Amino acid sequence: MGSLNQTQIDHSIHPRVNSADPVPPRPRPATPPHGLKDDAEAIAIARRLAAQFAPGAALRDREGLLPLAELDAYSQSGLWSINVPKAYGGPGLSHATLAKVISIIAAADPAIAQITQNHLAILNTVDLEGTEAEKKRTFDWALQGIRFGNAFSELNSKTVAAFETTVRFDGDEAVVNGEKFYTTGALLAHVIPTVAIDNGTAYLVFIDRDTAGLTVTNNWSSFGQRTTASGGVKLDNVRVPKDRAVRLKSFDEHPTIAGPLSQIIQAAIDVGIARGAIDDTIAFIRNHSRPWIDSGKEKASEDPLSIIAIGDLKICLHAAEALLDIAGRSIDVGYAEPTLDNVSEATLRTAEAKVLTTQIAIEATNKLFELAGTRATLNQHGLDRHWRNARVHTLHDPVRWKFYHIGNFYLNDAHPPRHPWN
Known part of the structure; x- marks a missing residue:
């Protein structure tokens, strides 16, 4: 390239x-x-x-x-x-x-x-x-083709689930004030659903992208996932019809597959990053890499240690993909019959998939350079984007907690917590 x-x-x-x-x-x-x-x-x-x-x-x-x-x-x-x-x-x-x-x-x-x-x-x-x-x-x-963005998380709140953006109701209008970050998709959306609080009650307020008082800032500066436009949204007395404010129930009120649905999308992105990196690794070894002198081979693709490594990556990728499919089927069941047991099953299967997709995304993007060699680091190839994307996207929520919730269920019969990050 x-x-x-x-x-x-x-x-x-x-x-x-x-x-x-x-x-x-x-x-x-x-x-x-x-x-x-x-x-x-x-x-x-x-x-x-x-x-x-x-x-x-x-x-x-x-x-x-x-x-x-x-x-x-x-x-x-x-x-x-x-x-x-x-x-x-x-x-x-x-x-x-x-x-x-x-x-x-x-x-x-x-x-x-x-x-x-x-x-x-x-x-x-x-x-x-x-x-x-x-x-x-x-x-x-x-x-009709309307795209929804996101104004959910806040940059400076105490936890990811703490919200300072407010909504108040003035006659037939909802008035929103606050500031959001990590607003993936908002810049290029037609409507920006915004989470805001009124006296402890959360609402999802649907705001047109061109509404007065709403400003979307294209200031996402991360080294990975660079073109998601995940910058900031400011809301200064933004007014919309009152019926555009959807009341959100607490996750504790009733079991739903909202958390697993959010998580399976994250896991799917990570497994896609891994697959793309592995495909590029194979192509680079075949077309650009030199065999190591100790291998005694004419082609880098004949190096036995590289062959073994590619085999390992493919096995791990296919395992992650299989768990992703199992998780999707379990979410189908939890969606059709949202009992506590079914929702917990969907949550656990999705968490297992998230563990493997995170691991293969990071491993595959690291192995790319180990197997393809120094030439693969040249800027003209742009292969560093795989590692940067994997490293950034897998930070969406700490996968280390997945191990805990999975183990706690099997060891202590503790149902996993229900929230958008689990």
């Missing part, structure tokens, strides 16, 4: 990350997205899109280019409505298929896959928490 002179890029068309360059709200789609028929079609579409997204992934990462055209193609494909229930006009596909689709996109460009995450989680939240009117409106938006 040759390097690209930065002056060749029109930044009015391709705005950059961590920049003060203004990014206006994205236009709403003129036509509805494609309607998915079944699981097989969703996977086929994901593979077609991945083939389109992969060639430009290194360039977008290196130059910090937001994936505008790619995101439009992705959301118009129908995949962003994959978990809209059939009763509301959606395909209502398996959560195993959802995870498979995300992993396919992530193998091509994990930043694009991550931008989908909050949209799908929002659909799930409204499905589980909303009134019939709220469900119909939200699902109708999604089926």
